[in-house]
Amino acid sequence: MENTFHVLHDFMLFTKGAAYYLMGATVLGLLGFWLYLTGRDEEKMIK
Amino acid sequence: MSHENPAVKKTWFTPFNMVVGFILLVGAVITILRFTKGLGAVTNLDDNNPWGIWISFDLLCGVALAAGGYTTSAACYVFGLKRYHSAVRPAILTAFLGYALVVFALHYDVGRPWRLPYPFFVQSGPTSVLFEVGLCVFLYLNVLFLEWSPSALEWLGYKKLRNVIVKLTLGLTIFGVILSTMHQSSLGALYLIAPSKLHPLWYSSYLPVFFFVSSIAAGLSMVIFEGTLSHRYMHHKMDETYLSEHDGVTLGFAKAASLVLAGYFFIKVVGLALDNNWHYLLTGYGLWYLVELLGFVALPAFLYAMSVREQNLKLVRWGAVLTVLGIVLNRFNVSQVAFNWHLPSAARYFPSWMEVAISIFVVTVGLVIFRFITTNMPIFYEHPEFKEHEPVELTEHELKPHPQSF
Numbered sequence: 001m002e003n004t005f006h007v008l009h010d011f012m013l014f015t016k017g018a019a020y021y022l023m024g025a026t027v028l029g030l031l032g033f034w035l036y037l038t039g040r041d042e043e044k045m046i047k
Numbered sequence: 048m049s050h051e052n053p054a055v056k057k058t059w060f061t062p063f064n065m066v067v068g069f070i071l072l073v074g075a076v077i078t079i080l081r082f083t084k085g086l087g088a089v090t091n092l093d094d095n096n097p098w099g100i101w102i103s104f105d106l107l108c109g110v111a112l113a114a115g116g117y118t119t120s121a122a123c124y125v126f127g128l129k130r131y132h133s134a135v136r137p138a139i140l141t142a143f144l145g146y147a148l149v150v151f152a153l154h155y156d157v158g159r160p161w162r163l164p165y166p167f168f169v170q171s172g173p174t175s176v177l178f179e180v181g182l183c184v185f186l187y188l189n190v191l192f193l194e195w196s197p198s199a200l201e202w203l204g205y206k207k208l209r210n211v212i213v214k215l216t217l218g219l220t221i222f223g224v225i226l227s228t229m230h231q232s233s234l235g236a237l238y239l240i241a242p243s244k245l246h247p248l249w250y251s252s253y254l255p256v257f258f259f260v261s262s263i264a265a266g267l268s269m270v271i272f273e274g275t276l277s278h279r280y281m282h283h284k285m286d287e288t289y290l291s292e293h294d295g296v297t298l299g300f301a302k303a304a305s306l307v308l309a310g311y312f313f314i315k316v317v318g319l320a321l322d323n324n325w326h327y328l329l330t331g332y333g334l335w336y337l338v339e340l341l342g343f344v345a346l347p348a349f350l351y352a353m354s355v356r357e358q359n360l361k362l363v364r365w366g367a368v369l370t371v372l373g374i375v376l377n378r379f380n381v382s383q384v385a386f387n388w389h390l391p392s393a394a395r396y397f398p399s400w401m402e403v404a405i406s407i408f409v410v411t412v413g414l415v416i417f418r419f420i421t422t423n424m425p426i427f428y429e430h431p432e433f434k435e436h437e438p439v440e441l442t443e444h445e446l447k448p449h450p451q452s453f
Binding site: 015016019022023026029030033034036037040 | 309313314322323352
């Protein structure tokens, strides 16, 4: 990760951009995790 | 509950009592040394490292691991999950003792115990984060005392006073959640003042959020961990309700802890991105950071999720152990390992054996009091004269026996 930031704006643009992508990934990741976590709840209810 | 056979003669010289007695004796001697000769006589603290393991372990870990009180009471009384009711009293007791010992241990660091109320009543510094932490801990300790007191009052037979305090339960729970939210996060905020001293991988402007979120996982895991130990050593004190609800509590808390840990993992990664600290991951500190993040956050989150899916109680307990260790590791990393990381190794802090002995002494004192209270007071069972709670009907899968044991 050799990034050269000349001004604060460069830094903010880069880091916020990365953070926004990660936040999107977080939403999808947590959704997937929730589905995995509760994946067998219905089976248990039926039992 | 079993009743003891009066024919069996009791002896005080059990292995447990011998070990505990030795620890208490050593602790008492060091306590006298500390309060007569000062910090220098018993600690390796210096101007570079004024906060040692008494802060890292006794205070930071103690407060985080005592979070089971507010998480359990909030689940039961605020969110209405009555199936966790039997876990409330043990959790509140653990939290109360945890906070009481935090304050007890703080005396060793601060000294001059009679001056402890000064920051609140004589020379308050309301612009300090430490003041906020102190005030919250002071108030929350009182809240926990009141929340715990019904079991003591039932034991002593003070019915009227007990009934008055029980009526305050919801208010106390809400106040407790507010206070916990404030001081759990503020403990992280303490380190915001030292961006140049704390390694960038652990320093973040989101430290208060990290501390608060991780405390929820710590509290839930401690309830599971404490429940496991109590099951093994205090089983004879548990009533039908407690025993029938125990597996449901364990699996329910595991599910919650799993989700909280997953959220904690993601916000830690977003925290890395916001400060653009990726390049540090390839250093020695980076590897240590990855051990903490992957081994003690991601792994227990996954173990918990797997155990909930498989209804595997053994796996839940391993998840709880890893989470508790992970929280201890995190607090040590923030306050010791990654703190003053620029200093040459000769100037770094390493605790003296007497500091370690006092920490063990404090935990032992807690253990002895916990044992006394759970043996004598209605913690794992409902007092016959004050039965309010009927066991919640469990589904068939919850009633199914689980072959795995820890």
